Amino acid sequence: MHHLSPAMKACIDDCLACYATCLGTAMNHCLEAGGEHVAPPHFRLMMACAEICRTSAHFMLINTPHHAHTCRECAEICAECADDCARIGGMEDCVRACRACAESCRKMAA
Amino acid sequence: MHHLSPAMKACIDDCLACYATCLGTAMNHCLEAGGEHVAPPHFRLMMACAEICRTSAHFMLINTPHHAHTCRECAEICAECADDCARIGGMEDCVRACRACAESCRKMAA
Amino acid sequence: MHHLSPAMKACIDDCLACYATCLGTAMNHCLEAGGEHVAPPHFRLMMACAEICRTSAHFMLINTPHHAHTCRECAEICAECADDCARIGGMEDCVRACRACAESCRKMAA
Amino acid sequence: MHHLSPAMKACIDDCLACYATCLGTAMNHCLEAGGEHVAPPHFRLMMACAEICRTSAHFMLINTPHHAHTCRECAEICAECADDCARIGGMEDCVRACRACAESCRKMAA
Numbered sequence: 001m002h003h004l005s006p007a008m009k010a011c012i013d014d015c016l017a018c019y020a021t022c023l024g025t026a027m028n029h030c031l032e033a034g035g036e037h038v039a040p041p042h043f044r045l046m047m048a049c050a051e052i053c054r055t056s057a058h059f060m061l062i063n064t065p066h067h068a069h070t071c072r073e074c075a076e077i078c079a080e081c082a083d084d085c086a087r088i089g090g091m092e093d094c095v096r097a098c099r100a101c102a103e104s105c106r107k108m109a110a
Numbered sequence: 111m112h113h114l115s116p117a118m119k120a121c122i123d124d125c126l127a128c129y130a131t132c133l134g135t136a137m138n139h140c141l142e143a144g145g146e147h148v149a150p151p152h153f154r155l156m157m158a159c160a161e162i163c164r165t166s167a168h169f170m171l172i173n174t175p176h177h178a179h180t181c182r183e184c185a186e187i188c189a190e191c192a193d194d195c196a197r198i199g200g201m202e203d204c205v206r207a208c209r210a211c212a213e214s215c216r217k218m219a220a
Numbered sequence: 221m222h223h224l225s226p227a228m229k230a231c232i233d234d235c236l237a238c239y240a241t242c243l244g245t246a247m248n249h250c251l252e253a254g255g256e257h258v259a260p261p262h263f264r265l266m267m268a269c270a271e272i273c274r275t276s277a278h279f280m281l282i283n284t285p286h287h288a289h290t291c292r293e294c295a296e297i298c299a300e301c302a303d304d305c306a307r308i309g310g311m312e313d314c315v316r317a318c319r320a321c322a323e324s325c326r327k328m329a330a
Numbered sequence: 331m332h333h334l335s336p337a338m339k340a341c342i343d344d345c346l347a348c349y350a351t352c353l354g355t356a357m358n359h360c361l362e363a364g365g366e367h368v369a370p371p372h373f374r375l376m377m378a379c380a381e382i383c384r385t386s387a388h389f390m391l392i393n394t395p396h397h398a399h400t401c402r403e404c405a406e407i408c409a410e411c412a413d414d415c416a417r418i419g420g421m422e423d424c425v426r427a428c429r430a431c432a433e434s435c436r437k438m439a440a
Contacts, residue, residue, distance in 0.1 A: 040251045282374050
């Protein structure tokens with residue numbers, strides 16, 4: 001897709017990677033571990049993070065100027081999700097994917 | 111779903127109705143009419159509107175506090191989409207659904 | 221949307237209602253009840269049901285002939301989800317929405 | 331995500347890559363080229379392909395056994411989309427992404 005800038009392409013990749021990691025971790029690791037992993041605030045945050053990442057990627061692919069707003073919201077939720085996963089522990093992949101996506105989205109939102 | 115407030119339930123319904131109307135209108139009426147109906151800025155706005163409505167409904171159903179931010183963005187895109195559909199003409203259903211959703215989302219974002 | 225048949229419009233409504241009920245029930249009732257409500261097979265089935273309903277509605281709105289296949293799969297998953305919710309109990313709304321959607325989708329798949 | 335098999339991880343990647351390529355191509359290249367690129371049957375096929383790829387990836391990440399059915403449908407739509415893009419021409423990226431995804435999904439559906 002020659003039509004999208006390299007920075008935007010990288011951000012789409014980061015969003016899709018974070019979407020996959022959050023959803024996969026929530027529906028496998030968290031659901032199987034139970035306990036605080038399925039506490040409503042944590043689990044909802046994981047699912048909200050997966051959904052906003054999916055949507056931000058979609059907005060950039062559609063090439064709508066509103067992607068700046070979804071990217072800003074995505075950066076915020078990803079940062080919060082990274083912190084919550086780090087607090088609970090055992091989800092290093094998810095922490096990494098969320099931090100990378102937050103940084104990438106922050107740039108696109110600027 | 112007894113767990114969600116009546117205002118939130120109404121907003122979810124408005125978002126899903128607007129999602130369906132925008133997507134259905136874009137992929138049928140606009141695509142078949144051609145011309146300015148498939149001009150990139152208009153068509154992208156219709157698709158962005160459908161997607162943010164879908165996502166805002168999702169955030170309210172998940173019951174995440176971040177729904178206030180997706181609802182604010184949804185209200186903005188819906189208002190813009192209503193204006194653009196009114197300008198082009200022949201899409202009264204879409205104008206109505208977008209205005210109703212914008213109003214509903216503005217309340218949830220407050 | 222004058223362009224879609226009344227039967228298809230009704231099926232879209234049933235799919236979106238079932239999507240909202242399954243997702244809302246999973247992320248509120250099930251997550252808060254815990255126990256067998258968050259047992260991986262049940263919770264995954266609820267989330268798969270929400271997603272296929274969302275997709276089937278999308279396919280009908282796009283007006284692609286492939287909607288017959290997503291509707292067939294949707295009918296199957298909804299029927300299974302209704303049975304599992306009935307088995308666990310306390311989710312009558314979800315059972316009703318799933319059965320209505322299954323019947324509606326079965327007709328569209330024929 | 332250690333919990334998913336290497337073949338499933340590869341298929342998720344192929345689905346997300348094909349989703350991004352189809353959606354990005356439709357909403358940029360096709361919309362800007364106009365003509366047969368926005369003919370309803372072609373454009374709907376591109377959008378249906380993007381959506382089923384998104385859904386198949388979601389089903390695998392959720393880890394539901396129903397992913398076999400969405401993967402089978404995904405393989406079919408991707409193959410059809412690849413042929414239609416090849417027929418129109420100038421969308422080699424999309425042809426490649428669709429063929430790779432079709433092959434990957436066919437294996438997961440078996």
